Amino acid sequence: GESVGLHLPTLSVQEGDNSIINCAYSNSASDYFIWYKQESGKGPQFIIDIRSNMDKRQGQRVTVLLNKTVKHLSLQIAATQPGDSAVYFCAERIQGGKLIFGQGTELSVKP
Amino acid sequence: ETGVTQTPRHLVMGMTNKKSLKCEQHLGHNAMYWYKQSAKKPLELMFVYNFKEQTENNSVPSRFSPECPNSSHLFLHLHTLQPEDSALYLCASSHEGPGTDTQYFGPGTRLTVL
Numbered sequence: 415g416e417s418v419g420l421h422l423p424t425l426s427v428q429e430g431d432n433s434i435i436n437c438a439y440s441n442s443a444s445d446y447f448i449w450y451k452q453e454s455g456k457g458p459q460f461i462i463d464i465r466s467n468m469d470k471r472q473g474q475r476v477t478v479l480l481n482k483t484v485k486h487l488s489l490q491i492a493a494t495q496p497g498d499s500a501v502y503f504c505a506e507r508i509q510g511g512k513l514i515f516g517q518g519t520e521l522s523v524k525p
Numbered sequence: 526e527t528g529v530t531q532t533p534r535h536l537v538m539g540m541t542n543k544k545s546l547k548c549e550q551h552l553g554h555n556a557m558y559w560y561k562q563s564a565k566k567p568l569e570l571m572f573v574y575n576f577k578e579q580t581e582n583n584s585v586p587s588r589f590s591p592e593c594p595n596s597s598h599l600f601l602h603l604h605t606l607q608p609e610d611s612a613l614y615l616c617a618s619s620h621e622g623p624g625t626d627t628q629y630f631g632p633g634t635r636l637t638v639l
Contacts, residue, residue: 448627457615457630458568459527503567511622512581515568 426522433491435519437504442485446507449478449489452518453500461489461502491521499523528552529631531616537637538606546601546634548616554629556622557599559591562613562633574599575622606638 427433439447445466450458464471464478464487471478477490487504503518528551538544550557559571573581574593588610590602599616613635617628 450630455632457527457529457531457617457632460627460629463627505568512570513628517565517567 423517424520424522426524427494429494429496429523429525431494433489433494433498433521433523435489435491435502435521437487437489437516439485439487439504439506439514441506441508441514442482443509444506447478447480447487448505448507448513449476449487449502450505450515451498451500451502458503494521494523496523496525527629527631529616529618529629531614531631531634533634534632535635535637537639538603539639540606540608542606543602543604545603546614546616546636548599548601548631550597550599550616550618550629550631552618552620552629554618554620555596556619557593557596558617558619558628559589559599559601560615560617560630562615564612568615572601580622603636606636608638611636611638 448463449461451461452458462473462476462478464480469480475492479488499522501518501520503516505513505515507513530549532547556575558573561569561571570583571585572591577593588605592600613633615633616631619626619628
């Protein structure tokens with residue numbers, strides 16, 4: 415079945431450095447991808463999305479890259495701050511409209 | 526605040542209890558969802574409602590019973606749960622039907638079944 419997985423379960427970065435969180439997806443027909451951030455005790459919060467007809471999209475301090483050739487999605491956070499510490503997970507929209515979520519990567523920012 | 530509220534935030538119940546989780550969205554959305562989030566596992570979609578009609582039931586056991594009286598409110602009625610049902614239950618909403626646009630999540634209800 416479809417699955418969305420993350421390469422690393424945890425990521426530790428120094429404050430001010432850039433963070434890169436990766437996601438592999440398995441369904442080549444997926445047409446829409448979302449990154450969510452989930453802080454402790456809170457629900458997932460939408461960060462940024464990208465459609466399959468794009469390969470890059472930028473937001474405020476975040477950039478999502480999509481490589482359809484290798485079915486890979488990444489989230490780049492510039493100048494990582496302590497407030498960025500959270501679990502990040504990606505989701506893909508498969509045929510029929512269902513969202514499939516990844517397991518999550520825990521980002522820890524060291525001061 | 527995402528515009529989606531859930532109550533209670535924490536719930537402890539015995540296996541013979543009956544309780545209900547409540548979700549309310551203030552975003553004017555038409556679709557609402559229940560998800561289960563267990564430790565170290567991806568979000569699991571449970572139910573989908575679109576314009577108050579249930580459009581998806583992801584093989585959820587009958588001890589979970591959803592109710593959607595209107596597009597702004599969603600309930601999850603719980604009875605005779607098992608300890609393995611302990612998890613974070615998340616409600617979400619989106620403007621149109623499932624998969625058409627971004628889903629916005631509530632803070633969740635942390636459920637513990639003793």
